[in-house]
Structure formats: structure tokens, C-alpha cells
Amino acid sequence: MRVDQAIGQHLAAAGVSHVFGVVGSGNFHVTNTLKQSGARFVAARHEGGAATMADAFARMSGEVGVLSVHQGCGLTNAVTGIAEAAKSRTPMLVLAPQAVLQNSNFWIQQTQLATAVGAVARSVTSAETAVAEALAALHEAVAQRRTVLLNMPIDILAEEISGNGEYSSQPVSGISVVEPDMDAVQTLAGLLLAARKPVFVAGRGARGKQGASVLTELAAHVGALVGTSAVANGLFAGNRWSLGIVGGFSTPETAALVQGADLIVGWGCSLNMWTMRGGKLISDDAILVQVDLEPEALGAHRDIGLGVVGDVVSTAASVSAHLTVRGESPREGYRTAEVATRIVTGAHWTDVPVDDEFTGDRIDPRVLSKALDTALPDERVVAVDSGNFMGYPAAYLRVPDEDAFCFTQAFQSIGLGLATGIGAAIAQPQRLPVVACGDGGFLMGVSELETVVRLQLPMVIVVYNDAGYGAEVHHFGPDGHDLDTVRFPDVDIAALARSLGCMAATVREPGDLDVVDTWLAGPRDRPLVIDAKTRRDLAAWWLVEAFGH
Known part of the structure; x- marks a missing residue:
């Protein structure tokens, strides 16, 4: 052959x-x-x-x-x-x-x-x-x-290989495990025992059922609250001590609880400017610990008190084993009744009241996202593009686990959302795929809408359409710059979607979302595209903080 x-x-x-x-x-x-x-x-x-x-x-x-x-x-x-x-x-x-x-x-x-x-x-x-x-x-x-x-x-x-083409093809081996140094394990265990208010922040390196299990067990032992970076969203879904996403997408209550920590441990998490809000989530007296596979990742974004080179699962398991050998009993730590109430009432954006200033022709993206969370089935896989809008679906659309949230944001490129949703939908066929895009990113990757139709993926695609590149509008607008280069005529995305074989609707107010119920009750044999005309004047809170306006 x-x-x-x-x-x-x-x-x-x-x-x-x-x-x-x-x-x-x-x-x-x-x-x-x-x-x-x-x-x-x-x-x-x-x-x-x-x-x-x-x-x-x-x-x-x-x-x-x-x-x-x-x-x-x-x-x-x-x-x-x-x-x-x-x-x-x-x-x-x-x-x-x-x-x-x-x-x-x-x-x-x-x-x-x-x-x-x-x-x-x-x-x-x-x-x-x-x-x-x-x-x-x-x-x-x-x-x-x-x-x-x-x-x-x-x-x-193009060359020919002699013989019958038989080679030794063993099934692909698993991920290499990096065992931590035991001195580092003991030091980390000591810090956890000394902490009164520990917080775990799990990142990409902690994703997976094993990561969730070992970190949940260790956090319970030392009384730590748990949260994730955006890419690991869902890792602690259902955990009553979960803060959800830590960083720019955090609710004010989650941010306050992280700021109150005296020990923050990043598990496979870079602790970058987004996750730590440029360092604003770290109190002056807090100790920062980072566990990562790569030595060069330790302290890359901010000074740390301890860096541990090791796989998240093996490191957390080693710390738990060390505490067991020492006979250490579980501690209350940060898990008090008062903190439990604060988490229940304010750690997720769906529990935070929205001051909706309805304009009559454009929906508030917070109201839109909250309504979508209620309307869509819990068993969903959510993919989010990049842009001014991206925190709304990330913060409001709850997911059942870490395999239900796909956030391709390491390069911060817009235009990847629709393709991200296709890959996620194929990986998780038992779940309803939900894709959130801005109008700029959607139009940049719109060729793959035909792929969604061709593959007959039962997908809900929500376009947060503010007729422009919102991040740039809200970055440069407050300084009085000309915004003609980043604003565009309003595009009828619903009509475009219908031309490719989708069911589609234009949404300007919450009542227009009845189309979701109609689509869900039907055969779901073609994707639903929601052209949500969102407010153009609403700067996302995380970008306001990042841009300093």
C-alpha cells in the first residue's frame, strides 16, 4: 500500500x-x-x-x-x-x-x-x-x-510499502504522570493546615473526573472553598462550597470571598491577570501556591510563596495521603455557616438581581443570558466565542460538569465559537449543544454554519449582536476616539441563518425567546439561530475593570 x-x-x-x-x-x-x-x-x-x-x-x-x-x-x-x-x-x-x-x-x-x-x-x-x-x-x-x-x-x-502493511499499533498510551517532590508535598500540607481561610482555584490542568475527585476530597479535609478558572468551569458543579468561576467573571460575592482567603492554591492554573483580576483578588497577607506540570509556569504571572512541580491528581492525592498518615482530622476552615449562606445567595450570577434598563429595541445581555439559562435543558454543552459579550454566557449558563463547557480563549481570537461548538457537540452527543457568539465572531466563522446544518446537529446558536466589535467600542469610546472602524450596519443574521437551512428568530425582548420553547418541543432536526439584538451601550464589567475605565 x-x-x-x-x-x-x-x-x-x-x-x-x-x-x-x-x-x-x-x-x-x-x-x-x-x-x-x-x-x-x-x-x-x-x-x-x-x-x-x-x-x-x-x-x-x-x-x-x-x-x-x-x-x-x-x-x-x-x-x-x-x-x-x-x-x-x-x-x-x-x-x-x-x-x-x-x-x-x-x-x-x-x-x-x-x-x-x-x-x-x-x-x-x-x-x-x-x-x-x-x-x-x-x-x-x-x-x-x-x-x-x-x-x-x-x-x-506516494511511495509503496512492501509487505501487507501490518505494523505493531498499540492503542495510544495515556497522559504521562509527573510525581511531585515529597518535600514540596509536606510543605504544602503544612500551609493548608495553618490556613484559616483556604481557597482552591482549579484550572485546565485539573480538568477531568480524577481531578475533581481528589481536589474535592482534599478541600473537604482542610476546609477550603473551591473555584475554577474559566476554562475549567463546571469542575465542581453541585459542590455546595463551590464559588464557580474565579476571576473577571466572578460575582461580587465570589470576589469578596477569594479576597478574604489567607491561602490560595492554583491547581493546574496559571493564575493570570484574568483569573486573579490583575492581582486584585489576592489580599496582602495571603500566601499564593501554584501546582503545575511545567517548572516555567510557576510564578510566570505573579510572585508565589510556593511552587510545586507535579501532576494535579498525583499532587493532591499525595497531600491527602500525607495528612492521613499524620492523623490530621478534617477542619472547618473557610466552610462556616455564614460563608455557606453567602455562596447560596451570591456566588452565581443567576442569583444576582439585574437592573434591567430596557431600551425598547435591544435586549440587555444579562437578561438574555439569565432567561436562556432557565429556558434551556440542564444537560447542555456550552461553547463560547471571544469578545465583549463572552462573560455573559460564561457566567449565566450553568453546566453539569467540566466536559460541558468549552472555552477556546488562550489566543483570545474571535471567530472560533461556532467551530468550537461543533467539536464539543460531536464529543458530547448526549447533550444539547449551545453556542454563544458575538456578531463579529459569528460572521467571521459563518461558513461552518453550513457544517452544523449538514451534520444535523441539534444546536442552539445565540448571537449577541451589538453591530460592532464591542470590546474595541468600549475600550476606546470613553476616550473620545472615532469608532467608525469598529461599528457596522446591523446585519439580519436571522435571515442569513434561514438561507442556510436553520430555524431562526430575532430577539429584542425576553418575550421573543418563546422561540426556544417552540424549537425544543419540535423535532430539533435543524439548528436554531437566535439573532439577539443586544444593547450597544453596555460595557461588560470584566472589560471595564481590565481596561481601567
């Missing part, structure tokens, strides 16, 4: 279940063989969308994401999605054929391109080693939680 066919066959045998991409001449055979060998191929309309679909699928399924692109231009089209995945440490394999001749229209320096956006570059070097190199790249992506780009020279892909 051909080399590319052998690669496709053995990647499928190693456990690749889904492949996302756009097929061209260079990746035609490898993609078809993956499909013929049992992997599902999801055809996107643009490589950028395909990359984000693969990223979101990996995040929400726990499997490796696989992207297949054409050489050169197919890869460059996918770069933003690859950069997002690389920055997020998403286990993803990019199958990228490579032009051989430098005078080819498709020639680019693909290795340098991958490295420039934080991905790991690997290459197929010969027909005889191609399958082994492809499998090694797959295993590296999973074990090291990296986005790996596999360059596959097209002349090698």
Missing part, C-alpha cells in the same frame, strides 16, 4: 476515532484511509474551523484531536486554531503533507510555522519509518498534552 494509506490505517488502529479537516490532493489518501479504517471524518468548510473543531473535540471527549489539512495553504488556513490548541496544551495531531520542491506554489517552512505558534514539529523521514514516526507523534501528543504537527513530504507519502 501507499505510505499515506499505511499511516491512516495504523493511526485508526491506535485509537483515532475522529478526524476533522478539509481534503485536498495532498491529504486525500490519508484521510480516506482513516475513514475506511473506522475513524469518523468531519468535513469542515474552512481549515481554521476544522482545527478548532479538533481542539474542542479533544477537550470535551478526553481523546486526542486529529486535524487533516492540505500542504501549504491548507496549513496556513488552520494556523489560528493550531495556535489556540498549542497554547492550551490540547492533545492534538496535525497531519500536514509537505511540498518537496521550493518552487512549488505550496512550499512553506512548515516546521518553523509550527514552532512559531507553540506546536511541536515532527517529520516523516522515509517510507520505511513513516508509520512508526506517525505513531510516535500521536503518542507524544497524548502523553505530553501537546499539539504536534507531523510534516509528511508528499513524495514519501
Whole structure:
């Protein structure tokens, strides 16, 4: 068989279940063989969308994401999605054929391109080693939680491999565990025992059922409140001591409780400016601890009192074991009756009253989001694009667990939301997929709306339509700058959606959301697009704080 066919066959045998991409001449055979060998191929309309679909699928399924692109231009089209995945440490394999001749229209320096956006570059070097190199790249992506780009020279892909094409294809191995230093474990245990008001903030590195379990157990032992960064939203869903999202999207009550902590432990969390509100959530006398796989991540965003290199699960389990050996009894810590009441009444935005100043033709995004949370089934998977609007769905739309919230924001690019929702929907088919976009991001990625229709995904797509790039409007507007470059004529997104086969409605007031009930009661055989005309004058609270206005 051909080399590319052998690669496709053995990647499928190693456990690749889904492949996302756009097929061209260079990746035609490898993609078809993956499909013929049992992997599902999801055809996107643009490589950028395909990359984000693969990223979101990996995040929400726990499997490796696989992207297949054409050489050169197919890869460059996918770069933003690859950069997002690389920055997020998403286990993803990019199958990228490579032009051989430098005078080819498709020639680019693909290795340098991958490295420039934080991905790991690997290459197929010969027909005889191609399958082994492809499998090694797959295993590296999973074990090291990296986005790996596999360059596959097209002349090698076209070579014939002698024999029957049988290779040893063991199922892909799991994530490598990094055990913490025991001195660091003991030091962390001591800090937890000394703390009166500890708070755990779990990030991307803590996602997963094991992470939720071990952190819940340890937090209960030491009396810690628990919260997450935005990307780990849902990790502690149902926990009565959960503060929800910690950071710019926090309610005032959650922010006050974190500010009251005397010990904050970031578990697989970067503790960046968004999660710590530029440091405003850290009191002057609080000790800051960070647990992370990467030594260079420790203290990267702010000074810490203790850094522990280790896997979240193994580190938390080691601390719990150490406390048990010492015979330490569970402590009340921050878990008082007064704090429990504060959490129940004010830790989630749906419990915070909204002062709705209805304008008559544009809905308040807080009112919209709160109404959507009530109208939509609890069993949902929520994907959120970037922009001025993004905190509203993130803060108001509750999710059942961490596999129900997909937040592709490491690169802070708009336009990824719709593709994110597709990948999440395929990873969690038992849940209602809900996508939230701004009008700018939606129109940037609108080609994938056809993909939603074609795949018959029962998706609710909410467009927070303020007819502009809201973040820039509210960033520069207060200083008196000309905003003509970031404001646009109002687009009839509902009409656009109908032209592609969607059910659609324009929403200007809460009563218009009756369309959600109608759609939910129907066959759900086509997506519902809500063109929500949102207030243009309402600056998001988290951006007001970040921009200093």
C-alpha cells in the first residue's frame, strides 16, 4: 500500500476515532484511509474551523484531536486554531503533507510555522519509518498534552510499502504522570493546615473526573472553598462550597470571598491577570501556591510563596495521603455557616438581581443570558466565542460538569465559537449543544454554519449582536476616539441563518425567546439561530475593570 494509506490505517488502529479537516490532493489518501479504517471524518468548510473543531473535540471527549489539512495553504488556513490548541496544551495531531520542491506554489517552512505558534514539529523521514514516526507523534501528543504537527513530504507519502502493511499499533498510551517532590508535598500540607481561610482555584490542568475527585476530597479535609478558572468551569458543579468561576467573571460575592482567603492554591492554573483580576483578588497577607506540570509556569504571572512541580491528581492525592498518615482530622476552615449562606445567595450570577434598563429595541445581555439559562435543558454543552459579550454566557449558563463547557480563549481570537461548538457537540452527543457568539465572531466563522446544518446537529446558536466589535467600542469610546472602524450596519443574521437551512428568530425582548420553547418541543432536526439584538451601550464589567475605565 501507499505510505499515506499505511499511516491512516495504523493511526485508526491506535485509537483515532475522529478526524476533522478539509481534503485536498495532498491529504486525500490519508484521510480516506482513516475513514475506511473506522475513524469518523468531519468535513469542515474552512481549515481554521476544522482545527478548532479538533481542539474542542479533544477537550470535551478526553481523546486526542486529529486535524487533516492540505500542504501549504491548507496549513496556513488552520494556523489560528493550531495556535489556540498549542497554547492550551490540547492533545492534538496535525497531519500536514509537505511540498518537496521550493518552487512549488505550496512550499512553506512548515516546521518553523509550527514552532512559531507553540506546536511541536515532527517529520516523516522515509517510507520505511513513516508509520512508526506517525505513531510516535500521536503518542507524544497524548502523553505530553501537546499539539504536534507531523510534516509528511508528499513524495514519501506516494511511495509503496512492501509487505501487507501490518505494523505493531498499540492503542495510544495515556497522559504521562509527573510525581511531585515529597518535600514540596509536606510543605504544602503544612500551609493548608495553618490556613484559616483556604481557597482552591482549579484550572485546565485539573480538568477531568480524577481531578475533581481528589481536589474535592482534599478541600473537604482542610476546609477550603473551591473555584475554577474559566476554562475549567463546571469542575465542581453541585459542590455546595463551590464559588464557580474565579476571576473577571466572578460575582461580587465570589470576589469578596477569594479576597478574604489567607491561602490560595492554583491547581493546574496559571493564575493570570484574568483569573486573579490583575492581582486584585489576592489580599496582602495571603500566601499564593501554584501546582503545575511545567517548572516555567510557576510564578510566570505573579510572585508565589510556593511552587510545586507535579501532576494535579498525583499532587493532591499525595497531600491527602500525607495528612492521613499524620492523623490530621478534617477542619472547618473557610466552610462556616455564614460563608455557606453567602455562596447560596451570591456566588452565581443567576442569583444576582439585574437592573434591567430596557431600551425598547435591544435586549440587555444579562437578561438574555439569565432567561436562556432557565429556558434551556440542564444537560447542555456550552461553547463560547471571544469578545465583549463572552462573560455573559460564561457566567449565566450553568453546566453539569467540566466536559460541558468549552472555552477556546488562550489566543483570545474571535471567530472560533461556532467551530468550537461543533467539536464539543460531536464529543458530547448526549447533550444539547449551545453556542454563544458575538456578531463579529459569528460572521467571521459563518461558513461552518453550513457544517452544523449538514451534520444535523441539534444546536442552539445565540448571537449577541451589538453591530460592532464591542470590546474595541468600549475600550476606546470613553476616550473620545472615532469608532467608525469598529461599528457596522446591523446585519439580519436571522435571515442569513434561514438561507442556510436553520430555524431562526430575532430577539429584542425576553418575550421573543418563546422561540426556544417552540424549537425544543419540535423535532430539533435543524439548528436554531437566535439573532439577539443586544444593547450597544453596555460595557461588560470584566472589560471595564481590565481596561481601567
